[in-house]
Amino acid sequence: MTRVLHYGFPMVGLRDKKLPGKLIVVEGTDGVGRSTQIALLREWLEANGYATTETGMIRSDLAGAGIKKAKRGHTMSDLTLNLFYSTDFVDRLEKQIIPALRAGFVVLTDRYIYSIIARAQVRGVDPRWIRDVLGFALIPDVVFYLRINVENLIPRVVNSGGFDYWESGMDYLRGDDIYSNYIKYQTEILNQFDSLAEEYHFHVVDANAGVTDVFCRLRDALQIILSDMQPPQTVGSGETHSGTDKKPKAGNTKPKNKKSLKTGRAMK
């Protein structure tokens, strides 16, 4: 991201005005294929010389295990879970995302604050409150929203292991019928995402299409976003992406899709 922007409340101690990396968010409901696309994008990015790293919800060192444990026992109510998610998020932002952006990495993020907001709003949490709590989030360079219809989602979910308790809204919907609850819950979540897509200017990608199609669209959009980044050259000047004062290359020079370039790992 060239300029550091947030949603209302600046991060404590973040002095950078600019960060040379790119923050790429992939949003979408469970089973839409986020992790598949992120894996493909990561490989493509590294093959093209972009140092890439990846993070996602509930993967923080601090709170990841605590959230998983509490969700297993279904012991957390709405406010607590939202604040727990926020703790997990701030920990990853401070320890993974920002340092990587500072070092010039492309950071692929599997879900961001929008997923937290969507699931909170479905459960009747005050929309203003959850936005304020998460107001420190950096505004990403792009939010890809993988949009899918519930009918197309169901076979994928059945195929990949069945209906998850939380992803079916079982914590707040009535009754034991997980299938109908799943449809009800996912429909509500998708509606929330649709309105968030407008509010936060998501780049919407139709995920009803096949994996190849979706990937091509993501890749093409990504190329434009990365156009002001200079991919490292194979015959190097020994230059790294670590300097915060390094000016991103202006103009529309698209990165050349050369398979021969070194992968991002070479930069670590």
Add this chain to the structure above:
Amino acid sequence: MAFLPDGTPLRGKLIIVEGIDGSGKSTQLDLLHKWLVSKGFLVSFTEWNSSAVVRQTTKRGKENRLLSPMSFCLIHAADLADRLEHQILPALHAGAIVLADRYIYTAFARDAARGINREWVRSIYRFAVRPTAAFYFRVPLNESLQRILIGRPELKYYEAGLDLGLSDNPYESFRIFQGHILEEYDNIVDEFGLTVIDATQPLVQQQARIRKLLTPYLKGAQKVEHKPWREVLAKEGLYGRYLNDVSGEAEK
């Protein structure tokens, strides 16, 4: 009465105490607790940073020094949210008197002392119930330091504010950090109209003042029969040696 954030009154009463470490607030709350129980009230006690679900993560964060000012702030909010939803709110709905050792003002003071945006912390805690009565135990910094440092020479990392790099010396860091918290409390007292108790006064006087101030609020609070088996014992001339074990457990 206590009130929900939207102004809805609750049957129960929420009484909270605030103050820096060594201000004597926990001692006073304990005395108050015993008095209310002896008066036959239904009382529930809750303490800062004690939620079973969240504590594990906070502990991990503190032991491994993983907490930043922001995650410190959020995880403590999660702690209160959990206690509020599982303990405080149900008790207030039932008409109980809830006694809280530290409340949102602790977060406002500590987090601001850690450099957190004051407006942001206040917005995070917007979910909190408005207390019926809030007592702030005001004590000069030197006196509280003396009380703390005599009794407990080992200072914890976050407690001493060592995460802020104020000083390498834990005692010096603690002194500076507590000073900042004290300044924050002074502003909070005015902003939220906390009732100030002079914590340099004799304990008995402080307690008498608190009880006097609280008395008008206690009308209508739910009462409960403590040790209802006493009557049976008296009637039948029994000693109740097994029951003493049971009640000992229950009171713990």
